[in-house]
Amino acid sequence: MDALGELTAALPDHVVVTDPERIEKYRWDRSQDPNTGTPVAVVRAEDAEQVQVAVRWAAAHRVPVVPRGAGSGLSGGSSAVDGGIVISLERMTAVEIDPTCQVAVVEPGAYNKDVKAAAAEQGLWYPPDPSSYEFCSIGGNVATNAGGLCCVKYGVTTDYVLGLDVVLADGSLVRLGGKRIKDVAGLSLLKLFVGSEGTLGIVTRAILRLVPAQQERSTLVATFGSPTVAAEAVVAIRSRLRPSMLELMDQPSIRAVEQHRSMGLDVDAGALLVAQSDAPGTSRTEEIALMEKACRDTGATEVFVTDDADEGEQFVQARRMVIPAVEELGALMLEDVGVPVPRLPELLAAVAEVAREQDLSIPVIAHAGDGNTHPLIVVPRDDDAAHLRALQAFDDIMHAAIRLDGTITGEHGVGRTKKSALPEQLGPDVLALNQRVKDALDPDGILNPGAIL
Structure with a gap:
């Protein structure tokens, strides 16, 4: 059996897509990056375990992995790469509201608007508010630390992330944080993954802080x-x-x-x-x-x-x-x-x-x-x-x-379209520190290669 056959056999029917016509829609994000490649397959994962299976296979065969949410990104962060696989999280859409803890437990494929709607039914509100909130996914929001129209007062995605489940480059799954409002046990690894654009791990679940419904405006x-x-x-x-x-x-x-x-x-x-x-x-x-x-x-x-x-x-x-x-x-x-x-x-x-x-x-x-x-x-x-x-x-x-003492990206992410300017903003020492973190968590460089660094 060839390597791709191993992946297909390890997952349920219809999870792995290899037909070129069906793959086409998973190649691009909204930026329409002209350097987008062609993957050998798309894994339309239904749960975290299937994400783990796909990443373990990719690690064993040194195959690049591009995580993908709704494809609404604007900086080429989910553009496919030649010879790699895309792990699509579009099927993982569960949203559960805990009104007592005032949190939402959300799978990465759920849309921002769905979290808002579910929270509103409990008299609560999820403030991060990208212009694309009707069609952008929570996984993508976490990956880019998305902001939006309300962030001037209410902050950006990282201000609402209390917990994450993340599949690492070797296929292992770690659970960071939880429903706790305050937690300083250990290094702040949770925040490391917010805004990392799938280069350090793949988010399979997020615990998001909610607040009481917004007042009259x-x-x-x-x-x-x-x-x-x-x-x-x-x-x-x-x-x-x-x-x-x-x-x-x-x-x-x-x-x-x-x-x-x-x-x-x-x-x-x-x-x-x-x-x-x-x-x-x-x-x-x-x-x-x-x-x-x-x-x-x-x-x-x-x-x-x-x-x-x-x-x-x-x-x-x-x-x-x-x-x-x-x-x-x-x-x-x-x-x-x-x-x-x-x-x-x-x-x-x-x-x-x-x-x-x-x-x-x-x-x-x-x-x-x-x-x-x-x-x-x-x-x-x-x-x-x-x-x-x-x-x-x-x-x-x-x-x-x-x-002007500014930044090349406030909320869309560096992706692939902005990485050429990153060295100028960060300088050599900070850029090298970024690379050391990447190398520590993804030593073979299989997670979203070409994005950010």
Whole structure:
């Protein structure tokens, strides 16, 4: 029996996929990394034991393993590699809520939205809130330490991970953490795996902290003459407040949304801020008033405030809609750079300069309250020259963020598309330390090779 036959025989029928047509959909993530390879098989695991079987087989035969959740990643972190296998976790979708401990026990293939919905039935809330929450998986969220629209106040995925089950590179399974709120026994290995993008192990179960359901929200929408002026308002707001949401859209992203679906946005505005407060009682009114003053003082052309939840949600949905709307304009290279909040105006100015230099459209959206931006580099289809300029723009934006004491990725992960800039950000000593950790946990380098390092 050949090696692949051994894998197929070791697992139940229909778990291992080798048909080229069926494999095709498991090759790519949403970044559409052009260097994506072709795996020899896809293992559609149904439980942790099947993941262990597949990893043990891969370890024995020195075969690369790429873990995959929903395939919604934006940095090539789950792009397949030639000659390897993909372990798809899409079938592992169980969600169990423990309302007494206020935790969710979740398999990695469950969608973020499913965890939110299950928690809501118990009067609880899972705050991490990527724009893709309706179709991104918890495993992918853990792998990239995903954030989203609510993280300015409520934090990112790592702030909610209390426990993980992880299959290591030799096929063994370790259980880290648990339902305990406080636990400092041993080294903080749990957090090591959050954000590791499947390079250190494969998450097969997560225990996630939940919080009481979010309170009523008020929404503020302000328009500005330019993104940099809007960013100055963000700096003014964040110097005094931590709103529950503070999002930015520039004019090209506003216009793309309106072209995609009319939402009543001001297409003549240079930029738009969508802010929310969920502070209790009169504190919410006070927070909104302070945000309104900061916007007006920094030059807002219009400020609109509503306490109507449905009306406020329409503006939030418009912000979530930007990426699919911009995708209609051409192929995208999606950036994810961040800086300290006071340097946000400089970063937006730098992105605008890159767009001018490379003669490209680069709409920008941002989790502005965190200083985390998503420049969306639009590449006209079938234009090779524009594609080369876009590659340069992608690099230039990362270098600009680093110069401003920032990061090449705030929440999408390094994956394969951003790894070239990692040495500049980390420096040789920290990069070498990363490699030592990788080598210790995956000495043969079979787990997601080519991602991050």
